[in-house]
Amino acid sequence: MLEVRGLTAGYGASTALFDVSLALGEGEVATLLGRNGMGKTTTIRAILGLTPPRGGEIRFRGESLAGLPPEAIARRGIGLVPEGRQVFPTLSVRENLVATAANRAGHAQPWTLERVYGLFPRLGERAGQSARTLSGGEQQMLAIGRALMTNPHLLILDEATEGLAPVIRAEIWATLAALKARGQSILVVDKNLAALGRLADRHHVLEKGRTVWSGSGAAMIAEAERIRGWIGL
Numbered sequence: 001m002l003e004v005r006g007l008t009a010g011y012g013a014s015t016a017l018f019d020v021s022l023a024l025g026e027g028e029v030a031t032l033l034g035r036n037g038m039g040k041t042t043t044i045r046a047i048l049g050l051t052p053p054r055g056g057e058i059r060f061r062g063e064s065l066a067g068l069p070p071e072a073i074a075r076r077g078i079g080l081v082p083e084g085r086q087v088f089p090t091l092s093v094r095e096n097l098v099a100t101a102a103n104r105a106g107h108a109q110p111w112t113l114e115r116v117y118g119l120f121p122r123l124g125e126r127a128g129q130s131a132r133t134l135s136g137g138e139q140q141m142l143a144i145g146r147a148l149m150t151n152p153h154l155l156i157l158d159e160a161t162e163g164l165a166p167v168i169r170a171e172i173w174a175t176l177a178a179l180k181a182r183g184q185s186i187l188v189v190d191k192n193l194a195a196l197g198r199l200a201d202r203h204h205v206l207e208k209g210r211t212v213w214s215g216s217g218a219a220m221i222a223e224a225e226r227i228r229g230w231i232g233l
Contacts, residue, residue, distance in 0.1 A: 001026045001185045002047070002154060007056035009046040016042040018209040020056070024154070024202060029176070029186045031196050034206035035232040040189045041083060043206070044158055048080060049073045061153060079152030083159040083189075085143040089132035093123050096131050096142055101149040116145040119175060137168030144175065153185060160190045173199065191231060197221050205230045 007020040017039050024030040032040045045051035047058055049070040058065045065073055074080075088096050094113065103110040117124030120141040126134065131142060140161075147155055160176070161169040173195045176186060180199065190196060196203070203220045205213040207230055213223075220227060 001028070001061060002187065003059045004043070004047065005057045007043065007046055007058065008054045009042055009051050010054060011051065015054070016209055017046065019211065020206065020209065021211045022204040022214070024185060024187055027180070027183045027185055028201040029180050029188065029199050030202040030204065031200045032187065032189045032204055032206060033191070033227065033231050035230070038206040039209040040206055041158055044080070044156055044189070047156070048078065074150070077151075077153035079147035079150045079155050081140075081143045081147050081155070081157040081160070083162070085136070085139045087131040087139050087142050087146070089130065091131055092128050093131060093134070093142055094127045096146050097123075097149050100146060103151045107151050110151045111148045116148060119178070120145055137164050137171070140164060140168070140172060155179070155184055155186045157186065157188045160188050161192060162190070193220070193224060193227065
């Protein structure tokens, strides 16, 4: 589904990524782990074409993404739940969901308003409300629902549960598990090793713009103390 090899990228004269590699298979969940400032968001931006790579290779569903603009990459079936949620505050919940809706993956049973409301009943209850009136947890649900409405092959979540109350975090993890059970491929950034260990198939740890460790869920559990040192827990 997604393969990144030797990725380098940066901003202006500054280099943020020196050697990032990761992989994610069809229907798998993979993680990007690391302390703040280690290159996780820059890696996501490079995959999406928002920060053009300076070297290395990014392949999605067997095709190189080199030189493609962000809109072309999105049309290939990558949906983003950005850090900070970034919902459209003046639009209603329903308007947020339909604003970018498209069956980009050509699913036989695409995501619709009704399916998103079934996944997050609170969004259905607040369909006519302005997004800025929602709680942080509800806005995260809306951001996930908005990304799903593009019917992506790959769903990327940057800081999936940051700043959310424990009960909402549990709901988000349960939602991601349900999406995985439906065959959704997911790349997720978060710091909750316990939740990620139960959910993800592959893990990748970034340190100063480099992939310093990759492994399975079982390997992450076995090396949890070492990984906690890298991610600062």
